[in-house]
Amino acid sequence: MHTLRAVVVGAGTIAGLHLRTLAASERTELVGVADIAGERARLAAEAYAIRPYTDYKAMVRAEKPDIVVITLPHVLHKEAAIWCAEQGCHVLLEKPMAMNARECADINAAAARCGIVLAVGHMQHYFAENVKAKQLIQSGKLGRLVTIIDRRYGYYYDEKRPAWFLDKETSGGGIVINIGSHSIDKIQWLTDCQITSVKAELTHYGERGNVEGSASLLMRTSHGATASVSLFGYRGVPPANETELLFTDGALKIAARKGLWISGANGYELVDTGAMGEPFAPQWDDLLNAIGHGSELSITGTYAQTVSAVVDAAYRSHETGRAEEVAVI
Ligand SMILES: NC(=O)c1ccc[n+]([C@@H]2O[C@H](COP(=O)([O-])OP(=O)(O)OC[C@H]3O[C@@H](n4cnc5c(N)ncnc54)[C@H](O)[C@@H]3O)[C@@H](O)[C@H]2O)c1
Structure with missing residues (x-):
C-alpha cells in the first residue's frame, strides 16, 4: 500500500x-x-x-x-x-x-x-452525534429552523492552560476565538449556513492574561434563523457543551460526546447515533x-476562513457596541 x-x-x-x-x-x-x-x-x-x-x-x-x-x-x-x-x-x-x-x-x-x-x-465534523444531527436537519422532518442555542462552559484560566492562550498577541483572543470557533463551526456546518451578522458582549474578568473569559453572541444566519452562543470561562460553573436547535415542527438537542435527542410525544427522546468514536x-x-x-x-481552508470571519465580527461588535456584518474577504 x-x-x-x-x-x-x-x-x-x-x-x-x-x-x-x-x-x-x-x-x-x-x-x-x-x-x-x-x-x-x-x-x-x-x-x-x-x-x-x-x-x-x-x-x-x-x-x-x-x-x-x-x-x-x-x-x-x-x-x-x-x-x-x-x-x-x-x-x-x-x-x-x-x-x-x-x-x-x-x-x-x-x-x-x-x-x-x-x-x-x-x-466536531467527525462526532457521530453531529453527523446524525446534520442528517436529521437535512431530512426536513423537523420543519423550518427558527433558532439555535449553543452553550460552552468550562474554566478557561486553568493553571494547566499554556500562557500563550491567555495573551492576545499570541492567541488572537480568548474564549471566542478558541472555544467559540467550535460553536460557530457547529452552527454553520450543521445547518449549511453562513453566519451573516453578530452582536457580541464580552467580559474580561480572568485572573491571568488579557483575553476575554465570557461572551454572549447573538447571530443571524443566511437561512434566516437566529443563533445565540453563551461562552463562559470563569471558575465554579459546571462544564457544558450543548446545542439546541428549535424548528417549526420539533427540536434537536446535542450534548457533545454524550448524545443526541429529538423531540417526541413525551419530551426529548434519545437518538441512536451509532458508536461515538474519537474524531x-x-x-x-x-x-x-x-x-x-x-x-x-x-473542512477546507476556504470554509474555515468563514468561521474566522465570524470571530472577527464578534470582536468588532464588542468594540463598536453594534451588530457587525461578517465581512467577506
Ligand atoms: N481540535 C481541538 O479541539 C483542539 C484542542 C486543543 C488545542 N487545539 C489547537 O491546537 C493548537 C495547539 O494547541 P495546544 O493546546 O496543543 O497548545 P500547546 O501549547 O500545548 O502546544 C503548542 C506547542 O507548540 C510549541 N511551539 C511553539 N512555538 C514553536 C515553534 N516556533 N516551533 C515548534 N514548536 C513550537 C510549544 O512549545 C508547544 O509545545 C492550537 O491551535 C489550539 O487551538 C485544538
Whole structure:
C-alpha cells in the first residue's frame, strides 16, 4: 500500500492525539516531530520511535514529508502553514485556522498557488452525534429552523492552560476565538449556513492574561434563523457543551460526546447515533482521501476562513457596541 510521509509541528497538548492517530494509520509513515521545547520533541519522538527536531523547517527539509500537521500557537499558524505549503507539503492545520480572516485568506492563497491540500482541524465534523444531527436537519422532518442555542462552559484560566492562550498577541483572543470557533463551526456546518451578522458582549474578568473569559453572541444566519452562543470561562460553573436547535415542527438537542435527542410525544427522546468514536482518525482519513483520491474535504481552508470571519465580527461588535456584518474577504 502506498503510504504518505507525515510529520507533526508542535508537541504540546493536542499533538499527542495527532501523533497517536498518524502512528496507527496504515496509510501513513510518521517520521518526525518538532517543538522548540526540545524535551517535548524528544519525549514525543521516543514514544513513536521517530526523529525529534527543535526547528520545524530543518525537519521538513530533512524528512521531505508529504503532509505536515501544524499544532502551534495561533500566532504561528499563518507563517508555518504558508512555509510548509511552499515546500510542497499538504497541511492539516489545527483550529482556529489563524489569528483572523485576513491571515486565513493569505494561507488559502498560498495553498492554491502551491497546489497543496489544506485541511483545518474543526474535528466536531467527525462526532457521530453531529453527523446524525446534520442528517436529521437535512431530512426536513423537523420543519423550518427558527433558532439555535449553543452553550460552552468550562474554566478557561486553568493553571494547566499554556500562557500563550491567555495573551492576545499570541492567541488572537480568548474564549471566542478558541472555544467559540467550535460553536460557530457547529452552527454553520450543521445547518449549511453562513453566519451573516453578530452582536457580541464580552467580559474580561480572568485572573491571568488579557483575553476575554465570557461572551454572549447573538447571530443571524443566511437561512434566516437566529443563533445565540453563551461562552463562559470563569471558575465554579459546571462544564457544558450543548446545542439546541428549535424548528417549526420539533427540536434537536446535542450534548457533545454524550448524545443526541429529538423531540417526541413525551419530551426529548434519545437518538441512536451509532458508536461515538474519537474524531482524529476519520479527520486524518478525510485528508488522506482528498490527497489520494481527490475526494471532497469536510473542512477546507476556504470554509474555515468563514468561521474566522465570524470571530472577527464578534470582536468588532464588542468594540463598536453594534451588530457587525461578517465581512467577506
Ligand atoms: N481540535 C481541538 O479541539 C483542539 C484542542 C486543543 C488545542 N487545539 C489547537 O491546537 C493548537 C495547539 O494547541 P495546544 O493546546 O496543543 O497548545 P500547546 O501549547 O500545548 O502546544 C503548542 C506547542 O507548540 C510549541 N511551539 C511553539 N512555538 C514553536 C515553534 N516556533 N516551533 C515548534 N514548536 C513550537 C510549544 O512549545 C508547544 O509545545 C492550537 O491551535 C489550539 O487551538 C485544538
